Amino acid sequence: MSAQVDQRLTAFDVTRLRADFPILGRRLDGGRPLVYLDSANTSQKPQVVIDAVSEHLAVHNANVARAMHQLGAESTAAFEDARDKVSRFVGAASRDEVVFTKNSTEALNLVANTLAWAESDLGVGAGDEVVITEMEHHSNIVPWQLLCQRKGSKLRWFGLTDEGRLDLDDIEELINERTKVVSLVWVSNMLGTINPLDVIIARAHQVGAVVVVDASQAVPQLPVDLVALGADFVAFTGHKMVGPTGIGVLWGRRELLAQLPPFLGGGEMIETVTMARSTYAPPPHRFEAGTPPIAEAVGLGAAVDYLSAIGMDNVAAHEQAITAYALEGLATVGGLRVLGPTQPIDRGGAVSFQLADIHPHDVSQVLDSLGIAVRAGHHCAKPAHHRFGCQSTTRASFYLYTLPEEIDALVDGLEHTKRFFKVS
């Protein structure tokens, strides 16, 4: 079986690529090799990213945009260069559409809050409707609940089919002339589903609603062309795409960002300040109050360089192949039920499952004793778990460095887990 997958993975040599990631070579307690199957939680970092962060701190460190000395100029250039790299990586129409945040959560909260405060036509008010889906991460549910509670707006959502896809039967009714915002995930962190954004964006724009996309799992895995996608706001985070933690991105259409009020007030987001009032910088700096995560942004720039060198088409092909291999392998484990699509079609590389009646924490504990790192719990998607009648799942997730042998180890580990808990 491994040989078959290896043939599908000819675009780059996974074994050689793994040498770029120092952590993948480490041994855990007792000398166990690491089998890291938790990349949807956070990805591992290649040496070039670690070096970029470290070199910035060692050689160029200064604050950005406010330090007039040489180091300030170097630091500012490095920070803004990272913005250019990210902008090109996702096909933004302009670098000014890329706002640095600390993560996807902050990016989504930025949009939800500024849409609540906006006095332009974009503003969401009483009687307006916001549409999300039942498969959202909590970070794309709670900010909209807060907005709706504060503004007297109505929160609505798409349900899910038994296969774990959006139920689009009532799209015409759900997205209607009262809808101001449609916010949804591109690739589900729990079910793995890749959503048909084109259909939703077309309907939302028909009724004049803005579309916010949580691309936290999509930008790491898929080639992205934001101009072609046609959404209005897109959030993603650095640490899931081989970059550092503490740096995320909100991309927004330039003319829409320009209509939004500030999110946080402080340094660097202003034009001028008097004791009575202030005026604000244009985007993106309007939304970047305070000293930003500078070294982290530089690290994200190195991360997108790394991914670009491999090619996102190749990364996506590998993700597809390794996910297909994992679904095949997991299907051989008796008593295992995958939540979400069981075929590798329109599907990302996160596979959540239940193993007989063994609690996911117990599954992950036994796997951990074998050196296999997975996630267990609700994966910040409690409503999606509730939809499928369960409280938690075990999730294995893959990335560009995942080997078929690691999937084999997972499958063997699950059989071992069943024996440990005396489940046939």
Place this chain on the structure above:
Amino acid sequence: MDLNSLYQEIILDHYKHPLHAGLRTPYEAEVHHVNPTCGDEITLRVHVDEGLVADVSYEAEGCSISQASASVMSDLVIGKPIDEAMALHEEFLTLMQGRGQVDVDDERLEDAIAFAGVAKFPARIKCALMSWMAWKDATVQSAPVEEQS
């Protein structure tokens, strides 16, 4: 980490065959506790009668450690004077917070001593403690304050 030190036979037995499970009447207080990081939940009722923990009944959803702990805890405290049961709670808490280095009285803690190994797995300590915390909460609510001291 030795998996067998975490998953003692006693724990797995209680997990497969939990004691005192199910919600019963009468009761003076009912509480619902959750572990927000993993979603484990317990609904627990306490019935006190003349200074004794007369009954503890519960419905719980969670991992083997949290389920077994609810079973062991209820079996241990039912029939005990409230102050003695509270003292057992303190001892169990000490055991859990002791990183596996604490000496406790295994005569008194009975089956709960099997959780000593859990203390070496920091991520699982809250699983073992959830039912105890729920019990204390419900007991404080159900018993008059003077009976506690």
